[in-house]
Amino acid sequence: MKIEAIVGSNKKLSYNRKLLQFISKHFTDDEIHINEIKDIPMFNENYPAGEDDHDPELITELAKRIEDADAVIIGCPEYNHSVPSALKSVIEWLSYRIHPLGGKPVMIVGASIHPQGSSRSQTHLREILDSPGVNAEVFPGNEFFLGTAKKAFDENGDLINQGTVGFLEQCFDGFRIYADEIHKFK
Amino acid sequence: MKLVAIVGTNADFSYNRILLQYMKWHFRMAADIEILEVKQLPPFNEDLPDSEQTEVWRFNTKINNADGVIIATPEYDHSIPAALKSGLEWLSFNRDTMKEKPVMIVGVSYGTQGTSRAQQQLRQMLLSPDLNSDVLPGNEVLIGNAAKVFDKNGFVTDINIVHNLETSFTAFNKFVKSNMRYLERGDDNMTEPHISSDAKIQFRTGSLSIKEIQQIFNTLPFEIDFIDANDEFSYFSDKPNREHVRHTAEIGEPVQQCHPPKVWPIVKSIFDSFKLGTQDHVERCLPLNGHKVWINYFAVRDENGKYLGTMEFTGNVGHLVTLVKEGKFDGFPEGADATTGASKHDDAEPEQPAGPAMNAQADATTGASEHSDEDEDKTE
Numbered sequence: 001m002k003i004e005a006i007v008g009s010n011k012k013l014s015y016n017r018k019l020l021q022f023i024s025k026h027f028t029d030d031e032i033h034i035n036e037i038k039d040i041p042m043f044n045e046n047y048p049a050g051e052d053d054h055d056p057e058l059i060t061e062l063a064k065r066i067e068d069a070d071a072v073i074i075g076c077p078e079y080n081h082s083v084p085s086a087l088k089s090v091i092e093w094l095s096y097r098i099h100p101l102g103g104k105p106v107m108i109v110g111a112s113i114h115p116q117g118s119s120r121s122q123t124h125l126r127e128i129l130d131s132p133g134v135n136a137e138v139f140p141g142n143e144f145f146l147g148t149a150k151k152a153f154d155e156n157g158d159l160i161n162q163g164t165v166g167f168l169e170q171c172f173d174g175f176r177i178y179a180d181e182i183h184k185f186k
Numbered sequence: 187m188k189l190v191a192i193v194g195t196n197a198d199f200s201y202n203r204i205l206l207q208y209m210k211w212h213f214r215m216a217a218d219i220e221i222l223e224v225k226q227l228p229p230f231n232e233d234l235p236d237s238e239q240t241e242v243w244r245f246n247t248k249i250n251n252a253d254g255v256i257i258a259t260p261e262y263d264h265s266i267p268a269a270l271k272s273g274l275e276w277l278s279f280n281r282d283t284m285k286e287k288p289v290m291i292v293g294v295s296y297g298t299q300g301t302s303r304a305q306q307q308l309r310q311m312l313l314s315p316d317l318n319s320d321v322l323p324g325n326e327v328l329i330g331n332a333a334k335v336f337d338k339n340g341f342v343t344d345i346n347i348v349h350n351l352e353t354s355f356t357a358f359n360k361f362v363k364s365n366m367r368y369l370e371r372g373d374d375n376m377t378e379p380h381i382s383s384d385a386k387i388q389f390r391t392g393s394l395s396i397k398e399i400q401q402i403f404n405t406l407p408f409e410i411d412f413i414d415a416n417d418e419f420s421y422f423s424d425k426p427n428r429e430h431v432r433h434t435a436e437i438g439e440p441v442q443q444c445h446p447p448k449v450w451p452i453v454k455s456i457f458d459s460f461k462l463g464t465q466d467h468v469e470r471c472l473p474l475n476g477h478k479v480w481i482n483y484f485a486v487r488d489e490n491g492k493y494l495g496t497m498e499f500t501g502n503v504g505h506l507v508t509l510v511k512e513g514k515f516d517g518f519p520e521g522a523d524a525t526t527g528a529s530k531h532d533d534a535e536p537e538q539p540a541g542p543a544m545n546a547q548a549d550a551t552t553g554a555s556e557h558s559d560e561d562e563d564k565t566e
Contacts (some may be wrong), residue, residue, distance in 0.1 A: 032402075043267070043268050046196075079275050080314070082265070088267070089229070089269075092263060120314075
């Protein structure tokens, strides 16, 4: 599968980035490209001020890649029990003038340094992706929460716990079938 | 009661902004509501240096000084706008601005739902440990069909919505007043000192009652702030129409929190020099609130020279300047104070500090006046 992965954080050090890097390295059958959101401006209906309405160039590029992809994976941190504003802002851009996530199979994964592994944030993200403006096809069940992320990776950036790797592979197998079904249905 | 109301969108036009303006007007007898815009804040990023976030500092200070917060949220994709979420992230990252702060949520949408899903998520966010707010339970203000609800002057045209707002605001008013912070702080109305106002204090040069001391301080044509020896803001005189408006919420705060991060190093250098004893006084002339304002920092010491704290002595000297211009002091001897004083007491010379101390004072005074910029003006 051709997959666009989105790092849901604008931080320099992000365990969600590490997780996505591991995923792109581990699932060699798939072509996984990692997208950063750090330089995308905050969503604003009136951006850019005083000019013709258009989306930021980085958003247009990201949307193009998502349209060309079979599926999307989002690595979602948790800030205040919810989705970081930086990620929410990107989804707002992707549901305002253009709707590249519409009908697109999306898998949510998340890492956090706390034991919960971004569970509350993922629940909010599901609600957001399910809203009519976004209209994504969110892969149900299969909640992948990577808690205590500081201890989860070795020096090569690989997940240490083989049980975790096994569960991730199981989620991925399910996601491939799900994405296929979605595409057939379309 | 003082409230801050946050417009939860960065859009140029917003019915949520109009709702808050309406609430500010409609509830003006019950509360002083100040409207803040999340548009003023930069997008949240942990890697940005905190000391440069003057707007975040300003939000933090205003919310700290308020008894409660009203948040008006639109709904974007079943959640709150990223611009509002970003503001909440600033207020909870290395800060506890929203901790135990009473919060009322309201929202307006074009559709029929009235931001119900966004409000649900916002409640959950506000209850997370890092924000830890006291969210008003129940009392939902969900205003749908916005375009039909407000007239062109921003008034609510539907009486049921007015009633819903009034019921919810009354509940919030009660909720704010039962909040622990509010109870501990007391109302801003401080007419009575805490211990018996009949108590007399005996000074070497006479006695005054507590009440008299309080009222003398409040009647002085200059306002007084006192920062104690531990650098905590411990007192301000309750002079009417102060140039620097202070709040009782600031009492006991480290004085660093009362200054924008950029200005703090200069202020700190003044305190440090007072503690070292290299100088006792720094003065600055600033335009403030359209007045000619003379600001003085005095080191306050005990009879042994031990540092007790710093007194900020601030006043509008426009009247004095006018008197000088009108020539009321023309023909008076130059340096009259020292000479007259000295001759009366039959002393040869008033005592002068040593040379280096005088130089240090001159330097520090220049340094302080250099930063008399608008930054200071806006935030103090």
